[in-house]
Amino acid sequence: MSSDFYQSSILPYAAIVIKICRAYTNTQEDFEDYYQEVCLQIWKSRDNFRGQSEWSTWVYRLSLNVCLTLLRKKKNNRQYFASDSLPETLLEDSQVFTDESLNQLYGAIKQLSEIDRGVILLYLEERSYKQIADIIGTNPNNIGVRIKRIKERLKNLLDGKVN
Amino acid sequence: MERSIETIWKKGFLDSDKLVAPKLNDLYNQKSITIIEKLKRMMKVNVYIILIFAFLNLGLYTALGTPFAGLFILLLLIGVCWRSIKQDKTMKKVDTSLNSYEYLKAFDSWLKLAISNNAKVMRFFYPLLFLAALMPIVHTLKDGAVTNKAIQDSGFQLIYGIPTFAWVIALMIAILMYVFGGKIYRWDVNIVYGRIFKKIEMMLADMEELRS
Known part of the structure; x- marks a missing residue:
């Protein structure tokens, strides 16, 4: 990959790529x-x-x-390993950010379904409903309702009402 | 005051150093290891399958009254397995301390050489396997009262109780197998490992493009 391509076409969007990757990894x-x-x-x-x-x-x-594909691949691979045999380095890292509230929010986001994680990340990144629908491949009319539901679930998770 | 998730998100990332993109390096390191390990595993499983088949086949051929043909096939297949195990040892000599590109390239060269050498050996294997596989049919035709009488009364010239023309056809097929043995082997290998070979080729092409 040329350095020019990375600098001009990926790096400007690296923040959202990082946020998405963080939401799908531990x-x-x-x-x-x-x-x-x-x-x-x-x-x-x-x-x-x-x-x-x-x-x-x-x-x-x-x-x-890509994140969804890797996550599914990983889930399939995990079926072959008992969880107690996982090495130390694979243990969950829940203190990624310095801001404690952000860590908690990420923790809650990770408890959402794979698609809902993507929807809420794009919403938090201030993408329009139309853009979110376009990215996820769904009807823009449903996005608003879906986001409202996800936000309620996140609020409940953050308030500790839902396990 | 309780903060909304939008506020947590915005404020949390304001001074977060965790948004610095990680350095891109060794893009294919894990992938090349994974793909080669997968191929090695498949080769190992393949050897076990061939061995199990060879012993089951011996039982079947014994039951059909041709234990020697079964034993011959068993020896042929053990030969194939032995060759595969021997090649596995030479594969381990591929230097794993190389970088991913060079390792993959070295592995690809080893693979191509192994396939080319095997193709030469398989030119003999396929005709011999074919001829041995015919033995239960020959045995059944000879020993069956009805079939034996039909052959005897047919007026054909016979060799070992079977019409000569049948032997000639079988021999011609065996010769064709010898001639096209290499191609048959490559086709055979492609069915089993084709997807992985393609992946290795694609990875090498990508890596070459990345290096250019």
Whole structure:
């Protein structure tokens, strides 16, 4: 991957890619793997970008798809390993950010379904309903209702009402 | 005052140093290890499957009255397994301390050489396996009262109780198997490992592009 491509086409959107990768991983090691894979896939799929949407929308969609794919692959692999045999380095890292409230919010987001995580991340990044629907591949009319439901669930999780 | 999730999100990331992008390095390191390990595992499983099949086949051929043909096939298949185990040892000589690209490239070269050498050996294996596999049919035709009488009354010239033309056809098929043995082997290998070979090729192409 050329340094120019990374600087101009990925780095400006790195913040959201990082936030998405963080929402789907529990360790620094996994996070770095996911981030690298997303960057690699963006670079490999760059010729598939037809300009029908904004580049940023395309980057978000690809990031979510890569994270979901890796997460599913990981889940399948985990079936072969007993959890008590996992090495120390794979233990959950729940203190990623200095802001405690943000750590708690991330913890709550990670308890959502895989798709809902993507929806709320894009909402928090102030993407429009239309953009979110476009990225997730759903009807824009349903997004508002879905976000409202997710926010309620997050609030309950943060208030400790839901396990 | 209770903060909304939007506020937590915005404030939390204002001074977060965790939004610094990680350094991109060794993009294919884990992938190349994973794919080669998968191939090694598949090769190992394949050897076990061949061995199990060889012994089951021996039982079947004995039951069909041709234990020697079964034993011959067993020896042929053990030969294939032995060759595979021997190659596994040479594979371990591929230097794992190389970087991912060089390791994958070295592994790919080893794989191509192994396939090319195996293709030469398999030119003999397939015809021999085919001829041995015919033995229960020959035995059944010879020993069956009805079939034996039909063959005897057919007026055909016979060799070992079977019409000569049948032997000639079988021999011609065996010769064709010898001629196309290499191609049959590559086709055979492609069915089992084709997807992984393709992945290795794609990874190498990507890595070469990344390096350019």
